Amino acid sequence: MGEVYLPVLEALGQLCRQESGDEIVRLMGRQAPTWLIEMPGLVGDKELEAIRRRAQGATRERMLRELAEFLEILTANTPLVLVIEDLQWSDLSTLDLISVLAQRRGRAHLIIVGTYRPADAIINRHPVRALKQELQVRGSCHELALGSLTSKEVKEYLAARFGTQPTSAAIASLIHHATEGNPLFIVNVVDYWVSQGILAQRNGQWELTIFAARERLSLPESLRHMIEKQLERITPEERRVLETASVVGREFSIAIVAAVLGEKRSAVEQWCEELSERGQFVHLHGTEILPDQIMTSRYRFVHALYQQVFYERIAEVRRMGLHRQLSQWLETIYGGRKEETL
Numbered sequence: 134m135g136e137v138y139l140p141v142l143e144a145l146g147q148l149c150r151q152e153s154g155d156e157i158v159r160l161m162g163r164q165a166p167t168w169l170i171e172m173p174g175l176v177g178d179k180e181l182e183a184i185r186r187r188a189q190g191a192t193r194e195r196m197l198r199e200l201a202e203f204l205e206i207l208t209a210n211t212p213l214v215l216v217i218e219d220l221q222w223s224d225l226s227t228l229d230l231i232s233v234l235a236q237r238r239g240r241a242h243l244i245i246v247g248t249y250r251p252a253d254a255i256i257n258r259h260p261v262r263a264l265k266q267e268l269q270v271r272g273s274c275h276e277l278a279l280g281s282l283t284s285k286e287v288k289e290y291l292a293a294r295f296g297t298q299p300t301s302a303a304i305a306s307l308i309h310h311a312t313e314g315n316p317l318f319i320v321n322v323v324d325y326w327v328s329q330g331i332l333a334q335r336n337g338q339w340e341l342t343i344f345a346a347r348e349r350l351s352l353p354e355s356l357r358h359m360i361e362k363q364l365e366r367i368t369p370e371e372r373r374v375l376e377t378a379s380v381v382g383r384e385f386s387i388a389i390v391a392a393v394l395g396e397k398r399s400a401v402e403q404w405c406e407e408l409s410e411r412g413q414f415v416h417l418h419g420t421e422i423l424p425d426q427i428m429t430s431r432y433r434f435v436h437a438l439y440q441q442v443f444y445e446r447i448a449e450v451r452r453m454g455l456h457r458q459l460s461q462w463l464e465t466i467y468g469g470r471k472e473e474t475l
Contacts, residue, residue: 205240
């Protein structure tokens with residue numbers, strides 16, 4: 134976890150350096166001196182020393198109360214939006230502050246917008262999820278799950294990123310297809326294509342410089358490293374399941390993965406269920422009934438890039454063996470019906 138109150142101190146520092154910042158600094162000196170001490174660059178040496186004497190012996194509770202009262206006075210006439218990103222990495226003190234501000238009875242024209250990645254919070258057992266649930270029960274917060282961007286929204290992103298230089302709808306559609314609208318993937322793919330000269334400016338317009346059909350699944354190293362980092366957080370059993378599933382395809386049934394692995398279906402089901410609940414790599418995608426009348430769950434990789442990374446991790450000899458086992462299972466279970474979905 135990061136430095137205590139770091140995102141809040143950064144936000145306050147930005148607020149104090151804007152056009153009317155001097156008035157805000159004076160107000161903070163009166164109402165929240167313990168916070169001003171943490172930003173010594175905003176005041177002179179003599180004033181800072183006087184503030185330190187006033188704040189001597191301050192407790193954590195006093196700091197929380199001071200900032201809450203400061204924000205109530207500050208926002209009495211002017212609304213304020215405090216944005217804190219990546220709460221899944223935040224320190225516990227920042228979460229305590231959010232809790233205090235959200236549950237305070239005093240009226241403040243303040244909105245706190247916090248972003249977090251649920252999967253990382255679950256894996257790291259970060260208390261941000263518990264805080265979110267507590268505030269939801271009290272009616273003090275609303276959770277908005279962010280979905281994927283549409284092709285039109287990708288075009289709007291490109292227009293905002295490249296300024297007035299237009300980009301074609303075809304390029305936006307191609308990027309949307311390659312990333313499936315995942316905002317993080319979009320940024321990384323565009324960065325990669327620009328750095329490689331695949332996407333370049335010509336005659337005032339951004340264009341693809343080469344035939345890009347083969348680039349649709351081109352995986353930037355930045356994304357590969359990010360996915361590889363996520364791989365470190367799963368168990369060896371889960372990794373084996375996902376590697377085997379990547380051979381089957383974007384979608385796969387528990388039955389076929391268990392058969393190829395030589396594992397019990399119940400064990401494979403549990404591993405995939407836990408991955409899905411944590412929001413890692415796969416999600417439940419319905420059920421199917423096999424020719425032997427046994428019902429089995431189906432899962433799907435959240436993104437094709439995840440399937441690609443797992444597939445490429447498998448050594449060639451082992452990959453060939455998995456394909457052979459897959460073919461044998463299909464022949465056994467489906468017989469003359471091999472054209473059916475896996």
